[in-house]
Amino acid sequence: MLKDKKFLRSIKSNLLDFDSVKHTNSTCPSCSGLLTYSQVWTHAVPLAATHVGPFDEFGWSIGECKVCNTEFLVDVVNPDFSDFISGARKVRFILEDGASEADLRFVSCSLRLEDSLDKNLDMNKRSYVYNYEGRSLYECGNCSAGLDQQVYGALLGVFERLRDGSYSYLNWSMKSGGLDPEYIISRLPIVCGCGASLVAYVGKPYSQDHNFAASDFSILNVVGSKKLHDAMKPGIYSKDQVMEWLYKLLPRWTVLFDTIYLMVPFVGHLYMKPEQVVSVWEALISRVDTKKVRLVTKKDQINIFKRAYREHYKVDYSQLEKLKLSPELVNGAVVNSKFHAKVYAASSLFGCEVYSGSANLLTGPSKEVMHFSEISQSDFESSFLKPLGVSAVVPDHAQVKYSFLLDFENDFSAFDRRSTIYSEGYYSLIMHDALP
Numbered sequence: 153m154l155k156d157k158k159f160l161r162s163i164k165s166n167l168l169d170f171d172s173v174k175h176t177n178s179t180c181p182s183c184s185g186l187l188t189y190s191q192v193w194t195h196a197v198p199l200a201a202t203h204v205g206p207f208d209e210f211g212w213s214i215g216e217c218k219v220c221n222t223e224f225l226v227d228v229v230n231p232d233f234s235d236f237i238s239g240a241r242k243v244r245f246i247l248e249d250g251a252s253e254a255d256l257r258f259v260s261c262s263l264r265l266e267d268s269l270d271k272n273l274d275m276n277k278r279s280y281v282y283n284y285e286g287r288s289l290y291e292c293g294n295c296s297a298g299l300d301q302q303v304y305g306a307l308l309g310v311f312e313r314l315r316d317g318s319y320s321y322l323n324w325s326m327k328s329g330g331l332d333p334e335y336i337i338s339r340l341p342i343v344c345g346c347g348a349s350l351v352a353y354v355g356k357p358y359s360q361d362h363n364f365a366a367s368d369f370s371i372l373n374v375v376g377s378k379k380l381h382d383a384m385k386p387g388i389y390s391k392d393q394v395m396e397w398l399y400k401l402l403p404r405w406t407v408l409f410d411t412i413y414l415m416v417p418f419v420g421h422l423y424m425k426p427e428q429v430v431s432v433w434e435a436l437i438s439r440v441d442t443k444k445v446r447l448v449t450k451k452d453q454i455n456i457f458k459r460a461y462r463e464h465y466k467v468d469y470s471q472l473e474k475l476k477l478s479p480e481l482v483n484g485a486v487v488n489s490k491f492h493a494k495v496y497a498a499s500s501l502f503g504c505e506v507y508s509g510s511a512n513l514l515t516g517p518s519k520e521v522m523h524f525s526e527i528s529q530s531d532f533e534s535s536f537l538k539p540l541g542v543s544a545v546v547p548d549h550a551q552v553k554y555s556f557l558l559d560f561e562n563d564f565s566a567f568d569r570r571s572t573i574y575s576e577g578y579y580s581l582i583m584h585d586a587l588p
């Protein structure tokens with residue numbers, strides 16, 4: 153019975169491996185409208201002392217463009233569970249095994265999707281990988297001990313419970329539909345070696361893929377730690393150290409502030425190999441919400457990146473642009489060829505954090521001078537934006553955005569009354585531990 157196709161088909165929905173879901177972007181063969189379709193694979197599931205599956209079938213999904221109503225088909229695995237996420241609606245599907253003569257004739261003479269690119273190449277994908285081994289960004293407000301590794305230890309100790317909480321939230325949200333949350337945020341009380349009690353907030357962008365590790369979470373803030381300008385004192389640091397701190401700041405800035413400004417003449421340098429240029433850009437892009445960032449750089453930097461991308465991935469960058477897989481950060485960059493200042497900053501009505509000095513976006517041992525300061529938004533705009541002719545970004549507060557909070561003190565439950573937090577509450581929660 154366990155090998156019987158009819159039986160396997162009847163229980164196929166229980167064999168689906170949600171971690172295998174793959175999204176592909178493509179364009180309508182008639183009007184070139186953008187569309188995305190999904191595929192999902194099955195895996196083996198234990199059943200009465202043995203296991204059943206995997207059971208994958210090939211076939212075709214037939215869709216209709218939402219713009220021009222043209223019908224087309226696309227080759228997919230498990231067409232019974234493949235769907236159109238956007239741009240088209242599913243009309244029907246055909247399984248290759250058992251397809252009728254008429255179906256096969258239909259398949260051979262129908263329009264097909266071309267120009268498909270796996271969303272794995274999607275440069276808008278996010279990652280908050282945090283270097284917990286490096287020099288701490290957060291230090292105890294009482295004894296000045298570095299806290300980053302201690303936060304990581306606390307995170308590892310509860311990680312399975314945190315993942316379970318996150319997983320039950322995912323299951324619930326997939327059934328209930330609606331808008332995805334922005335971030336998974338966790339609240340972790342820690343006790344420093346000196347006896348001081350602190351509260352760490354860590355977070356990562358929400359995704360439906362649950363194959364994440366503890367190091368994918370970045371520290372967003374530690375309540376009770378020293379002010380950042382006391383931990384990152386003005387001084388001379390290696391490029392490596394400057395970049396490490398910047399990479400630690402970017403997730404904090406993305407969650408807590410309205411706009412991030414990256415004003416830097418050079419991203420990488422002239423003699424880097426294509427993969428090195430691409431990796432500098434990817435490390436940057438993956439840590440920010442590209443809708444929130446204004447990048448100001450020299451014009452040739454963008455072209456160098458696009459060329460490196462083509463050489464490294466063997467995919468033309470214009471193809472990514474066409475399929476909306478290229479980052480808004482690159483597409484929306486402001487070009488200015490007459491500046492030498494390097495300014496990395498986050499801005500909101502409640503204030504700005506500004507990390508500035510001599511370091512371009514580039515790793516290496518050579519030394520740079522850097523300062524970290526907190527100033528008001530009006531001072532930031534008049535002292536840093538105006539001289540470069542950069543206009544302030546008007547933040548988009550219209551859309552309701554929310555995250556879910558997995559709190560140590562609630563045993564990481566995703567369904568507590570304070571598990572859903574709205575974007576206007578992020579700052580007071582994470583900076584001051586003001587629980588809703």
Ligand SMILES: [Zn+2]
Nearest residue numbers: 180183217220
């Ligand atoms: Zn169309």
Ligand SMILES: [Zn+2]
Nearest residue numbers: 292295344346
């Ligand atoms: Zn301490």
